[in-house]
Amino acid sequence: MRVTIAYIEEPPFGWTEADGTAMGADIELAELILRQIGVDRIEHCLTTFSELLPGVAAGRWDMNVPLFVTPQRADVVAFSLPVWGIEDGFLVGAGNPKALTSYSSIANSPDARLGIIWGQVQHDSATASGVSEEKIVIFEQQADAVAAVLSGAIDAYASTALGNRMIASRMGSSMIEAVAHEPHTSEGLRTPPLGAFSFDRENVDLLKAFNLGLLSYLGTPDHRARMARFGLTDREIDPAVMKAS
The missing domain is CATH 3.40.190.10 (Periplasmic binding protein-like II)
Incomplete structure (x- = not known):
């Protein structure tokens, strides 16, 4: 078979x-x-x-x-x-210059731009937290989104927290940083x-x-x-x- x-x-x-x-x-x-x-x-x-x-x-x-x-x-x-x-997280530039730690922080930042892979659930999570479509940049491939973070074309790339940790570990903290989202304190423990x-x-x-x-x-x-x-x-x-x- x-x-x-x-x-x-x-x-x-x-x-x-x-x-x-x-x-x-x-x-x-x-x-x-x-x-x-x-x-x-x-x-x-x-x-x-x-x-x-x-x-x-x-x-x-x-x-x-x-x-x-x-x-x-x-x-x-x-x-x-x-x-x-697995929870979501961001990949950001080294030092996280815009202090982006959640979708809400993207929504509240006047000029932050968020990269998301087309069709992934992070798009719905972002818009549900108030991120406008004008702040979202859609990519087909993860490699393109990561390259956009490195070049400064976007300020954060949203994906799984685990996957982001692996990418940051491989590339080095001097180039890119994985940021775990702030805990859901209002929801308590959740799956x-x-x-x-x-x-x-x-x-x-x-x-x-x-x-x-x-x-x-x-x-x-x-x-x-x-x-x-x-x-x-x-x-x-x-x-x-x-x-x-």
Whole structure:
């Protein structure tokens, strides 16, 4: 049985090595579960974020790497059990010169500009916090958004806090800085946004088998150890385990 996984360039979740090999936390988890359920041929398809949902829905590939689960997306694809829960954060210039620590801080800054990848949930989060469309710059690729931060074309790039930490660590604090959003003090403890693999809604058998594999594997010592290599800790894993149990 062959399964094709679509992914995007977004370390530590997925990226392409120099030799063309697909790597990343989500890639490794998908491959492990697929092999457990009897898939003997796994292929990878690099795409853009905007093509993930329409691509899998049209049958151009069999499954997508995880993305945040929303009701609107669930109308288009079938989601697996969640595999991580991660809050948003910013990438900003070294020293965070405009002191941007939340979407509200962008909204309240007279001239701050925010970069977001087309179609990602950060756009809705930003506008819900009062960020005007005039302050938002849309990109197709993460690399372009990061380059815009470095050049000063935008003041912050919104993505997952975890992914931003990985980028900042790789590039160095003298060039770029990852900023965690201020805690949601008015909400108390809350479940962070959850991410899950997605499938064509007609691909019921694969989704069912994949979920059974996830159910027996998520939260195990092997799962936690593998994900730790990519920077995912109990903080990101436990919300998904609790939701799946």
